[in-house]
Amino acid sequence: MVSTRAVPNLAFRRLRGQRSAGEFAAAVRRSAREIGEQVACDARYIGRVESGEIRCPNYAYERVFLHMFPGATLADLGFSPRETVRGRAARPGAAAPPPPTSPLLVPGGDTDEESDVLRRVFMTSGTTAVAATSLGLGIGGTSAVSLPAQRRVGEAEVSAVEKAVRQIRLLDDRHGGDGLYRRASRPLRAAYALLDSGTAARRSTTDRLHSGAGELAISVGWLAHDSGRFEDARSHYAEALATARVAGDAALEAHAFCNASFLARDTGRARESVRAAEAGQRAAKPLGSSRLLALLALREAGGRAGLGDRTGCERALGRAHTAFGRGPSGADPEWMTFFREAELEMLEAQCWSALGDWSRAARHARRATRLQDPHFTRNLALYRAELTTDLARAGLVEEAAETGHQVLDLLDQVHSSRIRTMLADAVTVLTPRAGGTPEVRSFLDRHAPFSLSGV
Template sequence: MASSTVTSSPSHRPPRPNLVFRQLRGQRSPAEFAAAIRRAAREIGEQVSCDARYIGRVESGEIRCPNYAYERVFLHMFPGRTLTDLGFAPRSSVRGRRARDADDTPPAHTANPTNTTSETTGAYESYETRDPNDPHDNHEESDVLRRAFMTGGGATVAAASLGPLGLAFDAAAAGRPARRAGASDAGALEETVRRIRVLDDRHGADGLYRRAAAPLRAAYALLDAGTTRQTTADRLYSGAGELAISVGWLAHDSGRFDDARSHYAEALATARMNGDAALEAHAFCNTAFLARDAGRPREAVRAAQAAQRAARPLGSPRLMSLLALREAGGWAGLADRVGCEQALARAHALFERGPSDADPEWMTFYGEAELEGLEAQCWSTLGDWRRAARHARRAAELQDPHFTRNRALYTAELADDLARGGRPDEAAAAGMRVLDLLEEVQSSRIHRMLAGTARVLLPHRRASGVSAFLDRHASVPRKA
């Protein structure tokens, strides 16, 4: 999306509720309507990070016009209607400048076999999330932050190289004198976190990590700049903490454990400074996962338990379920089968309570597939290969296709469990599927898992399919 350098006089009118959109939702809850929108998006090859909060922002009038990805989804859901028929304002009226043909015409939605462009083309809605009553929330500042967080060259993301990610830090923004941050800055920060998560879901962390460091610096610069409103300050602290966790995860998944630990600690400190229990629970959750992967299982247990203490007042059974799984992973690392089984039982019982409006936005990845995948990892750590393979296979079968990295991860787990469980031919077939997925995914973690599987299969080269897998795996370029 092109950015503007032309300012306009901000409107002082309060947001006008979108009653048409509210009527279209009908008797469905905001979370149910958001789920329907995500399903409709998948039907046309889009991926939107729609949740109950987004629905609330639309219905309240905070989002006056959706981005192009949402526009395509809404017009697919309600054929024959225009955006104005759905209660939205014309796009030209919310951009703060005269419409230009090249910018105000939605780009053609062409089929892409790698499905990599849908959430990265015109995905930012900074001009739709302005606080008209914030004197510091002017269009020029919003535009600088849009460049700092969201733009960076081309509109597409190449599957192999991840191309221009739109996450480059703008040197001009870095050199500008500090000014008070506004609501649009908080919106830019939140959207950056969503985009990083979407790109990670599809491509893995390796091509993202270094590009994500600049937005993180910009986020903490916003905190230093301060704001005139406590609600905006809270959003900025939460957004900066969530971005630190996202960048920490990119470091974690790409094997940079020390960097990940530092980013998670930064997020935890941000949570503690702002009294943000949800952010604290998330930071401890990821710390537990990192400790398990780094061979510190006792720390994993303690961090997972700390996360559960922080999360208990939040009222999200699904979050508590995930945290119980993090604890189970730590017990498995300590070879404590009883402790692991007890934590797994809690995780399943909590999961069965179903989703709720209290579930954090970052937990969109946590469904039945992730539950099965994390349980598979526990049984694998305990050396129960047959049970691990059963859960890993189910995880791979259940995973939503757009979570490409997780499909590769679960299938790699399956290949390793089958190899160690004495089923080399099945392991080789699963390994081949992982290699196919690695054409789209860049994850050092998955590469390491597959390399371990290859070592286990070396003595079984004569088994059906093993030689072909080993040869193909050996031909995959190794990262420096």
């Protein structure tokens, strides 16, 4: 039996010299910026390379390392050939994946590196046999999807992946991400086990499997995002983007960039949010979906608002309204069922909120709550939480308290850290104004137990 024990990379360790792992990681990040790459290199990553855990860098890191050490090859840096690390021979004449269309892959993280980490997890979790018992959520009475324990991937396996995506989206619309994320990770691992280990008789089946696995990664990433697990969300969005690049799937790429932009905005990386939204628009342009372009323009507007760029934000909002006004079409992705006029109003409200125009934000948030389909329970709570905060900051404290009560009415059904955080922000604004306003005191008193329990 061949040993799989990691062999330390002494050549790479010598290149570090007297610098600490953290100092060397900083040098890697600087070199990446010089060539338009963005890698999340830290001391831990350097340690993994030197220990031999990372036997070959991903393509982004490869470009950075070869830039740092001109004339060197990967072998000179102590790395193994990529085809031996991936576990299968390279196809004759196969080219390396193209460089990213934007230096930004996923805000604050490095797409390829995080994808490789996840890939190893999926592969070691088993192959198609694992998928046979794992592609199901087992949430709220939902039964697992049974798959044949075989290596050939066909209609049954691909349909199971697509069904898992729909199940997650449906449950998220009703309940939010907090209670779903961990359980949803299991079908995701199973989907990638199929992708890594299975073979399909038809190219169309392979394409559908790539698309389904990528959409599943985005859905699970959104659950992580909604439940405040931002690093997990970043990794899942990165995996989806890598899958899109491998498969040449522009629709999946646009979706991954859309969510990456949203995550960047929520984590205070406004400039990266703009860049991701712009990359998403480039990917989406040939697809023929005006609604997708509208949503991506709104993502850009949110990022520009975060930068304090009012003019740029207004221009992006104008493009969003124009594209939205063209109406739905057959080219609209299935995942965009949530994107209706209510969501358009909500995202615009968040732009004005970020720009400090609270009254204007409240007007749009009111429209969002009035237009929202009550079946989207999570979004109904989200819109009302946004409205509560905007009203509070606009000085309309009694209306804010009334709306806050409506959010609390939904918290037994909706479990979303994102919504709870928004409501807590409104409470912070309202607390100093509680003295002479019975309505506000009533809301704050009712919210207090939620606050003690972590809401």
